[in-house]
Amino acid sequence: MDTLTFQAFLFNNINKYDHQPALTCVETRETITYRQLRNVVEATANQLIRIGIKVGTHVAIVIPNSIENVVYNLAVSRCGATVIPLNDKLGVREVEFILRDSEPQVIIMATEKHVNSVLEYQKETGKKSVTVIGLPGFGIDYPDEIQTIHLDDKPVSMAFPAAEMDDLAAISYTGGTTGTPKGVMHSQRGFGASLMASCMEYPYDDQDKVLFCTPLIHSAGVLLQRSLVSGCHIYIMKNFHPEVFLQTVQEARITSTFIVPTIIYRLIDEAKTKSYDVSSLRNINYGSSPISAARLKEAFEIFGPIFRQQYGMTECSILISRLTKSDHLWAYENDHEVLKSCGKPCMMTQIRLIDENGDDVEAQTPGEIAVKIPSLSVGYYKRPDLTVEAYRDGWLFTGDIGKLDDHGYLHIVERKKDMIISGGFNVYPAEVERIVNQHPAAAMSACIGIPHHDWGEAVCIFVVLRKGETCTKQELIEFCKGRTSDYMVPKEVYFKTDLPLTTVGKIDKKELRKPFWEGTARLVN
CATH class of the missing domain: 3.40.50.12780 (ANL, N-terminal domain)
Structure with a gap:
């Protein structure tokens, strides 16, 4: 063996x-x-x-x-x-x-x-x-x-x-x-x-x-x-139940855990209403989506500087980069912008930022994140086309667009692929649109992710109704609940008379995102 x-x-x-x-x-x-x-x-x-x-x-x-x-x-x-x-x-x-x-x-x-x-x-x-x-x-x-x-x-x-x-x-x-x-x-x-x-x-x-x-x-x-x-x-x-979670930490003297930002927010809210002894905790690992700097500050005040963030993908067995406990503490005291980063490469990981020509970008310039790691997966099952596209010369091209700041921390600024991460779950806009378009009143739809203080990103759908038809927000949400996973059900619904189009006639999702993401440094939350 x-x-x-x-x-x-x-x-x-x-x-x-x-x-x-x-x-x-x-x-x-x-x-x-x-x-x-x-x-x-x-x-x-x-x-x-x-x-x-x-x-x-x-x-x-x-x-x-x-x-x-x-x-x-x-x-x-x-x-x-x-x-x-x-x-x-x-x-x-x-x-x-x-x-x-x-x-x-x-x-x-x-x-x-x-x-x-x-x-x-x-x-x-x-x-x-x-x-x-x-x-x-x-x-x-x-x-x-x-x-x-x-x-x-x-x-x-x-x-x-x-x-x-x-x-x-x-x-x-x-x-x-x-x-x-x-x-x-x-x-x-x-x-x-x-x-x-x-x-x-x-x-x-x-x-x-x-x-x-x-x-x-x-x-x-x-x-x-x-x-x-x-x-x-x-x-x-x-x-997950916040009260049971914190009681377990207190009674069993839990030392470590893994959660997502949405759960951190629930724990903060619960800990504000009732006192728990969480002094046994030495590590709170979180990932799947970034965290709000303001809420991380609250978390520090309750749990202390014991947070470690990870950035990863299924293709890399989650091991791409890490924002360590020391990184969190330094950022908390010196530069809150670093809390929005996903840290620096893990021990066995190499990272490159690539432009559209396949060349490394200059410092502070956005580029697609490419990763080389011993734990890299070997491709997509029965999808040689996607495998060839993403796996090149030992590198995985992630589809995430990132840049390095002056301190060498990796920041994700947007996604090359049209995907939403809500509460740590991947949501495919095309699938949400397919479900919404089955509603008898819907003529067409477009799904995007919008900032949300709790979920990171919320699933938002824009719907153009068929002529003479009517539909309410709650009716459409209930329709989706019976047809797909809970985390893919839209949180926000907007009815439009038409949808913006690009010069080649595709729905312009960048235009739809603009009002929600104005004033933010990146196009993911």
């Missing part, structure tokens, strides 16, 4: 710990030790191998935040198979697309709203070709077509398949401008490098207690894996 694969690095380190607590579910208070975790993962992997999972098998997992989420993801990796992690909060249409695109032979699920989509995929593909496993304990009455298996923590003595460096560890789906997600392929080599790089960036040990409240399939999942290899005690919240 090559010790540098993701599979080997992960399990060689998890196996070092025995009696220390590994996972605690905050809501149920259920706790398992590292020995119990190892036993249940290997027993589960044994069950999965019996049903045919092996190296190279595509296994889709859609399980809410829970101990089971961690166990089944680890078990699939123990088999050397390819994990396809799905956010349980995804809309039905998104899940249906990802299943058809990624072609899993096995689906492990614990979400009732996706049962019909999974069964339809199984029917289309052929029942004998796709095995669907439904997890008990999530209050779901599964139909006969779905198998159920139970967790077992009895020790298993068997040799598990060893993955090779070029085998795919995961296919993670991320947003794009076309309205359909893209499958980012992570090799065992790249995912292993990502895990090692995370260990360098996040200096945790077996005395740390790390709290997770955001979906584990996003950036939180990378930090969770990093925490496991150091023997940390991991606390998992099924859903």
